[in-house]
Amino acid sequence: MSEQGSESGRGPLRRLSAGRTPTWVKLFGLAAVAVIVLFFALHFAGLAPVSHQI
Amino acid sequence: MSPGLRKLALTAHVVTSVGFPGAVACFLVLAIVGVVTRDMDVIRAVYPAMAVLAWLVIVPLCFATLITGIVSSLGTNWGLLRYYWVVVKLLITVPSALILLVHMRPIEFMADAALANMSGENLGEVQLQLVLASGAAVLVLVVATALSVYKPRGLTPYGARKLDEQRSQI
Numbered sequence: 532m533s534e535q536g537s538e539s540g541r542g543p544l545r546r547l548s549a550g551r552t553p554t555w556v557k558l559f560g561l562a563a564v565a566v567i568v569l570f571f572a573l574h575f576a577g578l579a580p581v582s583h584q585i
Numbered sequence: 586m587s588p589g590l591r592k593l594a595l596t597a598h599v600v601t602s603v604g605f606p607g608a609v610a611c612f613l614v615l616a617i618v619g620v621v622t623r624d625m626d627v628i629r630a631v632y633p634a635m636a637v638l639a640w641l642v643i644v645p646l647c648f649a650t651l652i653t654g655i656v657s658s659l660g661t662n663w664g665l666l667r668y669y670w671v672v673v674k675l676l677i678t679v680p681s682a683l684i685l686l687v688h689m690r691p692i693e694f695m696a697d698a699a700l701a702n703m704s705g706e707n708l709g710e711v712q713l714q715l716v717l718a719s720g721a722a723v724l725v726l727v728v729a730t731a732l733s734v735y736k737p738r739g740l741t742p743y744g745a746r747k748l749d750e751q752r753s754q755i
Contacts, residue, residue, distance in 0.1 A: 553739035556669045 586660030594660055598653035602733070605646040606726035612638055613719040619695070620712045625702065632692075632699035635715070639685075639692050647682050654678065667744030670732045677729045681722065688718055 573579040586594070612635055619631040654674065658665045666672055691711050698708055740748065 553669060553737065555737050556673065556739060559673060 591657070591660050594653060594657045598650070598657045601646050601649040601653055602730065605643070605650050606723055606730065608638065608642045608646055609719055609722045609726060612643060613716065613723055616712070616715040616719050619699075620716055628699050628703060632695040636692050636696035639689060644685065644689070647678075647685055651678050651682055664744065664747065666741055667747055668736075669739035669741055670735075670737050672741060674729050674732050677725055677732075681725060684718070685722070688715070691715060 570579060615631050615635045615638070619628060619635070622628060622631070655665060657663075658671050663671055665675065691714060695708070695711055695715065698704065698711075
């Protein structure tokens with residue numbers, strides 16, 4: 532966090548990125564949802580190594 | 586926040602947030618050794634060591650990373666909710682802390698079982714769980730570190746609004 536506000540002073544670029552969610556954020560969100568869905572799918576299929584007896 | 590204080594907070598955040606995945610990587614190595622070894626002396630040493638590492642290094646580093654990160658972001662123009670990369674790091678760190686606390690129970694369970702010569706049910710399942718969870722944690726924390734280094738572009742709607750407010754005051 533040593534650089535301060537890299538997008539300040541770049542009007543058009545800032546508006547472009549503020550107006551829509553960046554692609555990397557969408558991909559990150561999709562990956563997170565996929566991992567959570569996969570975990571619960573494996574969990575309910577009894578394949579996830581989660582100990583219930585503890 | 587004064588420049589000196591900001592640098593102190595940043596130094597604390599870098600030290601803790603880089604040490605955190607390092608400590609989890611050590612935990613992962615011990616967890617793998619615990620799974621592959623057949624030597625009971627090694628098992629009796631590994632799992633209690635993992636419990637000590639988790640309670641005295643990993644948990645403190647996890648919360649120190651979270652606290653210093655929040656202080657650093659709030660004390661600078663980055664803010665806590667202005668840039669997507671900061672928000673994503675927060676969304677990684679908070680669930681990681683919660684998942685870590687949930688996993689303290691199986692860690693303690695394995696330490697007790699190891700000291701009792703691995704007597705107990707489903708030990709293999711718990712051993713595998715610790716390997717997979719710590720492996721996933723290392724990956725997630727490397728992603729968080731990469732986000733801090735690359736700082737990918739993207740203002741949140743709140744960040745854009747704040748920036749407009751700052752500009753209109755100039």
